[in-house]
Each structure stands twice: as structure tokens, then as C-alpha cells.
Amino acid sequence: MQFAQSPSATRPAVLPASGLMTFMPTARARLDSRADVFGDSRDRRVGSDPSARAQGERWAGLLPWQVKRVRDYVDADLHGAMSLSVAAAHARLSPGYFSRRFRQSFGVTFSRFVAARRVERARGLLVGGAGKLCEIALACGFSDQAHFTRTFGNLMGCTPGRWRRQAAAGRFSA
Structure with missing residues (x-):
């Protein structure tokens, strides 16, 4: 028994360029709607302002538990040598990322913050x-x-x- 082959079965399926452009925004919207499956993107948004959440702005700076741990570290050992890498370890971040986030949270660099304290x-x-x-x-x-x-x-x-x-x-x- 032989089946008749359709002409489309012998050549690969190719979407026209216009079809691909309409597919991409639809796929992106579908992914964006499922991005919060684990509920973690809500925690990183700025403040509790609903308009900020609607605009999709991300959390700027350290998280509150990280701010507390870093302040406790600085205050506990103010007379000793402070290390950016140790402070970053307390916040569970890499030193470079911690430095950027610290500056966003406090408005000054880590060394200026320590000097001010x-x-x-x-x-x-x-x-x-x-x-x-x-x-x-x-x-x-x-x-x-x-x-x-x-x-x-x-x-x-x-x-x-x-x-x-x-x-x-x-x-x-x-």
C-alpha cells in the first residue's frame, strides 16, 4: 500500500518573513505571561507602588535583608579593616554586582559609606x-x-x- 505524498512533505516548511514577524511578538507575550510562574519577579519590582510594577521597573539596589546584613557587618567591625568582598559575601553577591547594587541603595560607594559611619x-x-x-x-x-x-x-x-x-x-x- 502506497500513500500519496503531498508536495509540501518533500520540501522543508518555510514561514514567509511577514509571518515570522507576527509570530515573534505573540511568542514573547506568551513567555512574558508565564514568566511569573514561580512568583519571584514580583519580589524584585520597585517598592509597593502599583504604577511602578505596571511599568515593569525592576528592583533597584539591595534587598532589605541584604541591607540589614551589610549594615550589621559594618557596625559590628567598624574599628577593623572593612572588605568589599566580605560585605558582598554577607549579601551573597559577587563583589562587582554588590558594588553596583550598594551604590543604588545608599547613593554612595561602599568605602564612602564606611568612612561616613x-x-x-x-x-x-x-x-x-x-x-x-x-x-x-x-x-x-x-x-x-x-x-x-x-x-x-x-x-x-x-x-x-x-x-x-x-x-x-x-x-x-x-
Whole structure:
């Protein structure tokens, strides 16, 4: 018994170019509608604003649990040497990706954030009148008094000694 072969069975099926162009958006829409099968794309969207979700914007920056873990790491070892790679490991990200996401979350780089936290701690020690500037510098994780003075001046606009005198006079508050 022999079956009659159709002419289309002997040559490969070829879609006309116009048919392919109409197929692609349809397939993409079908994939987009199924993209949230696991429910994880909803968690990465920006905030809880429904309009932001409707626009399809993605989460910008670190997730809240990552922010907490990194802040805890920085605050716990403020007097020691901070490492971007260790902070990235706490957030379970690669150092490069962590650096970009950290800057999106905090608006500054990781090293600037650490410096600001150290200066903030130093301001508390300066107001308390505890010790010499070199002791405060070492207690806050600066390598020496010159590094402390330079960083403090860049962030606060004056030297630590001047800031201490003005705080004692009541011009500043910690």
C-alpha cells in the first residue's frame, strides 16, 4: 500500500518573513505571561507602588535583608579593616554586582559609606571628650590621625579638633 505524498512533505516548511514577524511578538507575550510562574519577579519590582510594577521597573539596589546584613557587618567591625568582598559575601553577591547594587541603595560607594559611619562614631567620641584625636582615630578604624583628619575634614568641612571645640561651645550636636 502506497500513500500519496503531498508536495509540501518533500520540501522543508518555510514561514514567509511577514509571518515570522507576527509570530515573534505573540511568542514573547506568551513567555512574558508565564514568566511569573514561580512568583519571584514580583519580589524584585520597585517598592509597593502599583504604577511602578505596571511599568515593569525592576528592583533597584539591595534587598532589605541584604541591607540589614551589610549594615550589621559594618557596625559590628567598624574599628577593623572593612572588605568589599566580605560585605558582598554577607549579601551573597559577587563583589562587582554588590558594588553596583550598594551604590543604588545608599547613593554612595561602599568605602564612602564606611568612612561616613566611622566619622559618625568619631563625632560621638569627640563630644564625649574621650581621649586624644589619635586614640579616637584608631578606635574608629582609621589607620592614623592624618587619615582621620583628612576624612573627617572631607565629610564635615572642618578638622576634628575644631569640630570638638565648636561642639563643646554648643554650636553642633552629635
